[in-house]
Amino acid sequence: MRKSRTLNLGTGSFVLLGFASLFFLTTQTTSRGLAWFGPPRYELTAKFDNVGDLKVGAPVSMSGVEIGRVAKIDFDSKDYKAVVQLRLNERYNKIPTDSDASIYTQGLLGGKFIGITAGGADTYLKDMDHIDFTQSAFVLENLIGQVLANFTKSKADAQNPVPADPKAPEKTK
């Protein structure tokens, strides 16, 4: 009887330790798990022309302080825009209704995040509200395309091919 008691005690503590570890792995090392026990949240939506490579779970920040995360990214086939659902901490519920949301890049080549700049209205956004003013992601390829287009246009405008020819390849570098 004594032996079976220590045996069950050992088995029990092993199983308890194992499940505690599983719980730790799923809740403490991932961001997903924290949401179950985290502070209460509320949700906003915003429509963007282009979200670039914004990912679900990307941070939403205001003045550089993280106030929530991107919950869902969807495509609206009526006006051909990306619909981004933001899940914000209930603590930060004083965001003016005329605030604007922009997509920024962390560092030069880092991941995308959403920055909210406060507006001046004295009414605040509530759960399921919509942010009207948005600014799309900065897409590096488009910018390069624009620079190249401007460059060739200005070259055509100059219309003096003799000195422009040797200089042009230097500039593109």
Next chain:
Amino acid sequence: MFKELWESFTDALEGLGSVVHFLFRLVVHSPSALLRFNLISQQIFNSGALSLVIIMLSGLFVGMVLGLQGFQLLQRFGSEEALGTAATIGLVKELGPVVTALLFAGRAGTALASELGLMRATDQISAMEMMAVDPIQRVVVPRFLGGVISMPLLAAIFCVIGIYGAQLIGVQIMGVDSGSFWSQMRAAVGLKDVMEGIVKSLIFGVACSLIAVYQGYYATPTAEGVGRATTRTVVTSAVVILFLDYLITAAFL
């Protein structure tokens, strides 16, 4: 020569077939074995709780090595804060399940195989059959289920201890900021990564326990046969674990 090759090929196929057949027998007997839970609980103690010390020690050292190596590498790019992410992803997805399964095969698998092999050699299994007690149900299935239940728990414990080992080296000794260590980890590690680790450890648990139990049950009933069964358990388990690891990783990509 071709005939010999062909024979060894058919032998291998036959072995694979009998392992699969054995697995089916174990699965069929599992529900009734679950009713006698104290038998399984005893085996969880034998293969799980008794492996705890080696698993925890190895986890600590693997984590510490990851912390040290990761720090040296990440320092070159000035991103030491990513150490938590690197160590956790490495542990949870790959090192945790694989190293735990290899240790499990060495610690618990050999014990299972030699125990069953010795039972076979000393005619205990035949005696049970004489008394109309099904040895599969009474002896083999509890050992198999005990291993299957223990393995994911051991892998999870290994990962947690490893993460704290990496934290010990990275944060306490090398001076990585504790807040960014944990917050970057939480931002980068997804539930999918953890699920991959759990699925891996479950499948490895089934494979390791099955191989150990099969080798022991069908061991040649001599001293030499038991020794060979034990060796085969470790070798086969190691190869099968690494092969399955590749398959599961590819499936989760």
